[in-house]
Structure formats: structure tokens, C-alpha cells
Amino acid sequence: MHKTPQVNEVNEFIEIASDFEDPLEVIREALSNSYDAEATWVDIEINQDDEGRNTLIIEDDGHGMDEQNLASFFDLGNSNKSDAIGYKGHGTKIYYKSDEIRVETVKEGIRMESVMDQPWETLNDRELPTYSVNTEETDETSGTRIEVHGFRAGQGFDPEQLTYNKIEHYIKWKTIGGSTAWHFDDDFHEFDIEVTLSSHIDDTRDKIETSNKLKFPEENLDPDGEFVAERMCKHFPPRELTVTLDDGRELTIEVVGMVGGKEARNDLPTYGKHSAQFGIWLAKDHIKVERYNDAIGADNEFFHFFFIANCQDLELSANREKIRNKSGDVYQAITDELERFMTKVCQDTWYNDYIARRKLEDKKRSVQTQETSLQERLTKTKEQGGLSPSNPAEVIAALERYSANGSPETIEIADFRLDEEVNAIVDTGEEYKNAALEVKLSDFFEDETPLTHIDRFICWKLGDLDALTKTERASYLGEPIRFDFNNNEVRYGAEDAKTIPVLELADKV
């Protein structure tokens, strides 16, 4: 006996419609469909009413749909497009997350109008939704208009989430609107894209008017000026890389890109952090999918680069968000070749000049910062009336000054090691003594350093006398301790107490 595995159709529809993570994916699907329909323009309108109900209207002048095309539009996994972006028959199912889908399409003198009512509600009632089809002859030119009412975009289309800027970025980074095919294809099919948001969503600017060409910022190879590296930009012309696999298959990778500073990159419709947008993109159908920044290597920062490497042999997940065949030899061969190519880019003379110029400008900026910092320090020093140590080196300077100006004793630094607990050996003229040299004496006791090998304390000032009193009352490393500042000494230990002289420099210099 043979049995045929069953498919739960309703679940499949719900799964596929839910598989799209970002509501903006409707724009990607709409643009891909219009491109596949050879449209010369496509207009997208997104409206949201006061109750947060979204309406999406997509209209193009493509070749329209016949009954079979319409069936594919609504069916799952039944695309009749073979050599096209949307060959899987999954894309339009994102529209099912709505209250109504209305399609008006004209193809070769036939006009069809189709309505699917409450697709999402019906699916969630575990039923397959149906759609009506009305056909009539017409003399209208071909084209398609799709209205999706009550589209469930979560909060994705809410005014605080959606802006023209975000959509424009999305179009150029995630859809056929950011295609680099025009660099490679003489018969490139260009089409105009317009996106209008209702004023309720974003009224800060006019609608988006663009095309499906990704254009890099203007080249700026050697700008004049002192701080110009961020404006520098170079285009790396289109290149077709070919790789032959062990089984003889040949892969073609079409690469084009730019390198540029932040200001240059900002001429593109960037959105958010550049580190999330720039780098080396792998693309299929000239639509960017995932980045492979390892192609750059650790010596270089990937965000200076915007390269798109298109390969039709990449296999994508249903929602086109991920590359599926990463564990295979095709992906390995593509990334290997891309790494080689990017290594060459990184050896480019202009690129290395650009990086050198950035470094130089950073140094110049740090010189400017130094100037400001020095000015501030000078003002502070003048206010203080001279040396006021804030680190051991300055305490040493103060000690030298003290010794040079008729001090009752000679104390010279013979050896100093910043990281040692007993950091100084001093020469008193008669003998060498181990000394702890601190800006504030109280800091020394915070570190709980043993006093065994300390013969002297040298400090700029005593510091926090309350903290020292607290140490005195609590004992120090299990032994009694007494700070006698009248006699400038520390007495430590119960029996055979050790006396350590303290030299406080602040009032002596």
C-alpha cells in the first residue's frame, strides 16, 4: 500500500505569510513583482487611518496578469515565473495578513478584477480564503493595481516607526530598487519608483522618487582642504569574477563597489549605524541579502567599503533574508573568490592613501585637542600658583625642587618604578632608603600595602585625614598604626613598633 503525505494547506499559508519579519518586505515584494512584469514605473502608497488601519496601494504599468497569473498571485508555491525574482510563489502571500486584497489588472485587452475578503481572519478560522474574479474586455493599457486593506504591519507602519528616510534606505539596501545590475547588463531594465506615505505617517518631505539603480556618491578622489578624508570616495568599477568548481561548474560573481568616508557614505540614503549597512554584501537578482565582511580581513575596517557581489548561484530562504546554501561548495567558492578580490581592493594605492589621510587628519585633530587641553592645564596651573602634583612624576618634580631649595635634608630619587608597591629608592646622601612615593599619603593605605620594607613616606600632601583616622582606629593589616603628624611620622606595630618618617612636600615647596 502506498500513501501520499498530506499538506495542511491552511497552516502552510499562515506559515509563509508570517515568515516575513519586517512589514517593509511588502515593498520588496511589490517592487520585485513590478520588475518581473517589466513595468516602467511603480507607485506605492501607504496610508494609515486614525485607528491605525493600514492600506497599501501598489500600481504599475507592467504587462498585467491573466487568469493563470492571478491564480499564481493567490496560490502558494505556484509561481509561473521561472527566470524571475519571484519564482518561488511565496512573496505575495505576505498580503494575506490583511482584511482585504483587491487586484485590478489589465493584460492584452482583458481587464480582471479580483477580491479576497478577510484572508487573515479566514485562515485563522482554519479555512482557505477564496477570491472572486470578474473579467471584461477593455481598451485600457496594461498594468496592475493592488490594494491591501487592513494590512497587519504590527507597529511597523506607525508614524513613530515609518519615515520616508527609512523606506528609501530599505529600497536601496533590501530591494530591486538598489540594484547594481545596470553596471553589468546592457539591456538593463530601468523603472521609476515612487513611494508616498500618508501625511499621517510622515509629512516632513515629498514622496520618494527614485529608480531601480543603486548609484554611489560622486567620486571625490583627492579633495582639497585640511579635514577632507570623510568626503573622499572612490568607485571600483564592475568586475565579473569567474570560479570553476571541482565538478566543472562555473560560477560568475558580479562585483561593484565603492570606498568612502562617512560624509561621502551619507550621500546614500543611510539609516542608523553605518557599521550595520556598509561592508561586503552578497546579492542575488542584484538584491542584497547578507554581508560577508570577512572578505575584508582583520587589517581593515569594513564600514569604509560598500561592495555588492551578485551571484545567481546563491540559494535564499523563502523570505529572501538569508542565504541557504552556506555549507555547500558554491558558497565556499564564492566567498573564497570574493576574499581574493577584496584583498586586491585593499592593496589599491588610493585606498591606502585614503587610510593614511584619515590617520593624518586624526593626528591633526588630536593636536587641536592637545592645544585645548594644554590651554586648560595652563589656566588651572596659573590659578593654583604653580605645581600641584596629581601623579607620582609631579611629586618627584616637587621633591627635586624641595631638595634644590635649601631643604634641611637631601633626598634624591635613585630609582623609581611606577608599578612597584615600594616604588622609590631614595639617596639621602648617606644611604639609600626604600620609599613609598604618593600624591596623597591616604591613597597608600587604601591599597593595603605591607609596610615591612618601607623606610620613608614621601607625599605631596597627607590627603584624607579622616580616612587615615579610620585606618588608625581599625588597625592596619592586623597591627596597630598611629599617624603622628606633629612629628611627621607613622608608627606601626605593637611590639618593636616601626617608625616611618613622612615627608609632606606641599607646604615646603
Next chain:
Amino acid sequence: MVSFDVIAEAGEARRSQLQINDRTLETPHLFPVVNFYGGGNEPALFGGGIHRTVKEFMINHPPTTGDEDYSDLFHGVMTSISSLTDYGIREKKLEEYLDNEIREWDKFSDYDGMIFADSGGYKILKQDGELEGADFKKDIDQDKALDMQLDLGPDIVVNLDHPIHPDDEFEERIEKMEKTAANARRLAERRDEVDGACYVTVHGYYEAMLERSFDAIEDELGQPIDEVFDGIGLGSLVPRKDNVEVLIEAVSDCRREMQQRGYNDLPLHVFGISGNAMPLLVAVGADSFDSASYLHQAVNGKYCVNLFETVPVDEADLDACDCRICNDGLHRDRMRNRLDDLYQKDILGSVAAHNLAIQQRELRRFRQLIAEADEDQIATYLEEAVKDQKGFRKFAYKLINERIKPYFDDDGETSYA
């Protein structure tokens, strides 16, 4: 009679003929390091385990080499006086060895390749200027070094040098350069005793350092280097052998220095470097190399797949190799340990010969490319050679981009797919 004739150039790479008396060597050339004396007597080819097997390849000893003659792999070899005591020999033995020139021994009488006798400065410096055997210690200065070099009957000798080290303080480096220069002067004074070529060593990792090294020698000689010496040897690179960027800069700057001082007609030998860096160094103008890596790799059971990769010999795919050794049944059987009564030296001797064949094959290819004077082909060759070497290829690409042909021209045109 010594002459060095450049017969073809491609960029900075050059193919030349080094003629010393009646022996000729095609450059770029790799001098495999051979230890002629390993403690044994003449019938045993003076011993040395795998060194002995290598010498048997060198003199074409059929019981070892089989029907094929592989002596051309050893057309020019390097040996060092410092290696004379590698086997802890007694003084009497040393005297016995040095009593005859290498070719005066019956066993070596047919060997017609060039012998480059190194002074072994690096090793002698490490041994506090001494050569130490089982029952003797000899202080080695320039005169003694040359005496011993001449005892070997060499075609090329070089001064005793004091190699610098990357960690040397500036003053230490200057002192070493001055000592090397003084030795060069002494060698120059005894030039007439050498019936062959005399090389002088320079040391440095970049132009300013090399400039100082050349200056020290010229000052000491009181005349241009090419009035006395027939070749330049660039030393001290062994401690930096894994940093190909430093190697490229050193060789390239040395050639530039030679050019500026009018020594472009002298051959440039790079001491102690071979393997993967060799093609890149040829591309920037190195003419010859020496190295024992073919042998050391074999001693450690490593079989060279190409200039970059080695695999344990029992994992080697001999069928994938087109070298003569791997296509010789006898040596395949040896490397596979398929014959009875094989010693390690037999197995590894064949591996050493294979390893050397791989390096020589690459240089042969390079010589052909230079002869065709086609820089594009050289670039393609280099690219192909480093294709799968992630850490290494950026240096090759940089070299190609800067010195052969830019990958991305300013006019937006591109070269090399």
C-alpha cells in the same frame, strides 16, 4: 674569471647567467645547503645520515638514486665552514677533511656544480666567534674563515660577517656592521688567493639601514665594492623569515641601493631564505637563495605539496605531484616505505630530493617567465601561487599592484580578473 650577464628582465625580476671560470649557473637560483662532512670517511661519503643520502643524489650514486640522474637539482650548492663541526668531530678529523679540496676527493671528483662556501657568520657569532669540535675550540676570524673556505675548493666565497638582529640596539648594530666591513676589507686584501667569485655581505631590513651597511663597507674598502667583489649577499634575514613584508622591503631596498651605487651588474644573493617567499623576492630582484629547508622539512617527515604547504610524508598524494622524484617508482616506493630494509635516511632522502625539486621547479618556471619578459604573466603566476594563502596573498597582491600593474587604474579601468 667571473661574469654576471643579465639575459632577460621583466620588471625588477631578472634572469641571468653567472659564470665562474668554466662553470655556469642560471639565475634566479636556489643553492641547496649541503653538509659535505658528517663525521664519516670517504667510502661512506663522509657520513651524515640523510645528509649522506643528499650527497648521493648530488653525485648521482645509482644504488640510491636509481636509474635517473638527479644531480642537476644540485647544480650549485651552499656549504658552510660552521657546519664542519656539526657532528662534533675531533680536530684530527677536521684537518683530514680540510686536507683535500672537496673535488679532490675521489667521491666528489665528478661533481661539477658550483660550490658556494659560506663563512657561517650567524652560527659562529652565536658560538662567541668559535668553532667547537669534540676536542678543540678554534677562534674564527676573517683570515681563519677564509683559510677554511679555501680548503674546500670553492667557486664562491663570502666574508665572515656579523649578522644583525631585529632586537639589536642601534650602537650594537653599528658595531656589527663595522666588524663586517673590516672583514670585507681583509677579504679584499686577499682577493688574489680566491680562484672564483668573492661576495660581500650587507645587512639591513630597510633602506636607511642598508645605506649604512653599504657605506661602512665602502668606507672600509676605500673604493667601490664592484672593484673588488663579484656579488652582494644580503644577510640577517633569517630571524625575519616569516615576515614576508620585511623580506620584500629588504630585498627591494637592497636592489635600489645597489642601483644607486652603480652595482646593478652584480648578482644579489639572499642568505638563508627559500620557500614561499622566493617568487616574491625574485620579483623584486633577488638573483639567488640558499636554504636547508628542503632537508629540515624532510628530517621532520614533511613532504612539500607546493611552496606553501607541507603534509606528513605518509599522507602525501604522490600521484598529484608532477616532480620527477614522485614519478620515479623507486623513490615512490621509498617514500611509501614499501621496500625491505629501508633506513629512515633512505625514505627521507627521497623526500628531501622531492622537496628540493618542488622549489627548483618554481624557480625554473620563473626563469621561463622572465625570459618571455612578460610582466602580466609574472603577475598571473604570482597570483596563482598565492591563491589560497590567506595571510600571504596580500603581500603578493600589494607587490603586483605597486610594482607590476595596478589592479585598479585611476581611469577606472581594471586589470587582472
